[in-house]
Structures are given as C-alpha cells and as structure tokens.
Amino acid sequence: MKRFQNPRDYAFWLLSCREYTVKKLRDKCLEKFPEAVGEVEALIKLFIQKEYVSDQRFATNFIRAQVRQGQGRQKIFMKLLDKGVPREVIDQTLELQLTEEDVMGPALKLMNKKSVQLKKRYPDLNDYEHRQKLTAYLAGRGYPYEVIKILLEC
DSSP: OOOOOOOHHHHHHHHHHOOOOHHHHHHHHHHHHHTOHHHHHHHHHHHTTTTOOOHHHHHHHHHHHHHHHTOOHHHHHHHHHTOOOOHHHHHHHHHOOHHHHHHHHHHHHOOOOOHHHHHHHHTOHHHHHHHHHHHHHHHHHTHHHHHHHHHHHH
C-alpha cells in the first residue's frame, strides 16, 4: 500500500483513480489525515477553483451511467444525495441530463423484459396482478408513477 506524506499527494492519487464528489474527497482526506483539517479545507478550495473536483461533473457522469443501467429519476436522485452532492446541483443536472427519451426508453425496455419474466413465472396471473407487479418493479427502479402509468397504457 502506498504511504502518503501529505493530504495533497493523497488527494491527487485519489483523483487519478476516479472522479469524487467534494464531500467524499474531503471525507477520505480527513480520514487519512485527521490532524490536517485546515490543510484539507484549503486543498479542497484549491481543487474546486482549479476544477480538479466538481460535483456537477460527477453528477453528470453518474447520471449517464445510472440511465444506462436502467435506473429512474428518483433512484438516481437518492443515490446522488447519499454520495454528498448538493440538492441544487442534483436538480440542475437532472434537468439538463434527463430527457423524455432517457426516461421512457429504458423504462419500456425494463417493463417488456419483466413482463416476459412474469408471464413465464406466473402463467395464471390476471391482468390486474400483472400490472401491479410491473408497477412495483418499475417504482422500485426509481421511475415516477406518471411514467409507469403511460407505459402501462401502451
């Protein structure tokens, strides 16, 4: 394991591996160097100023990855909050990044896939129960009820 003499070297090493939120980078640096609070705060300010770390950039990349995995808006929102991204940044980035096609396309694909699975697993399932299971599945993936309702009406 690498030994780091100061928070700056450690932060650069962390950022060379992957993107971090400001909060996560601060927490990791303080965990490694708890005695250097002032130095870590100054370092974080410098990194934000030089755009080495950006919550906006992290959120943009994270949203793209989550959409590819079939996650809905609410689930992405909650995951970003858990990662320490400010609510304003999340709202703004979701507004810019998620279009109607980004939401409906993956949701329709997931719904069709799950529908086939349900028909195989529960062949005697009536239409109401089938729709309930699809609704629960898509809601669990973070899709809003309005989107689910539109998809089920198709």
